[in-house]
Amino acid sequence: MLINDLSYLESISEPNTVSGGILVGVTADALATGDPTLALTDTTTTIRELGNGGFMGKGRGKAVAIGDDPLAFVNVFGDGDKVITHTKVKYFPNKDMMVAKGFIKVMDRP
Numbered sequence: 001m002l003i004n005d006l007s008y009l010e011s012i013s014e015p016n017t018v019s020g021g022i023l024v025g026v027t028a029d030a031l032a033t034g035d036p037t038l039a040l041t042d043t044t045t046t047i048r049e050l051g052n053g054g055f056m057g058k059g060r061g062k063a064v065a066i067g068d069d070p071l072a073f074v075n076v077f078g079d080g081d082k083v084i085t086h087t088k089v090k091y092f093p094n095k096d097m098m099v100a101k102g103f104i105k106v107m108d109r110p
Contacts, residue, residue, distance in 0.1 A: 022047060022080035022108045025058035029074075032067030040064045053110035055080070063100040074102035078091070082107045 028041035045059035057080070063072035076085045087102035 010048035022055045022106045023078050024059045024104060024106050025077045026059040026061040026100075026102065026104065027075045028061040028063040028072075030063040030065040030070075030072045030098075030100075032065040032070045034068030034096075038064065039066075046078050050110075054104075055108040057104075057106045059104045061100075061102045062072050064097070066095070066097045068096060070096060070098040072098040072100040074100040076102045076104040078106040080106040080108040 019102070022046045024047055026045055028043050028067040030041050032039050041061070041063045043059065043061040045057065047055060047057035049055055055074035057078065059078075060075060061074040061076065063074050065072040070091075072089065074087050074089075076083070084105045085102070088104060089098065089100045091098045
């Protein structure tokens, strides 16, 4: 195929790239064996664009496991100019219960 008239196309001398944005992720895992058992997980993440062109995101997670050999974990991960994370796992041997919590805050400047 031969195209004769390409005058309507525009020449691009250098590539244009757009960079920026953030990544916010939260995973929660709970496992318990025995009878009775309970495994509960809950995660939430939000990202919003700021008026100046930057981004801000946050996330939370919680995992609860009750039963024989309970396991509960929360993992948080993110990418941006500033990332603040915190996770905590607590085991209650007298209740056969493990609770895990975590949060993340991410900020990206314009």
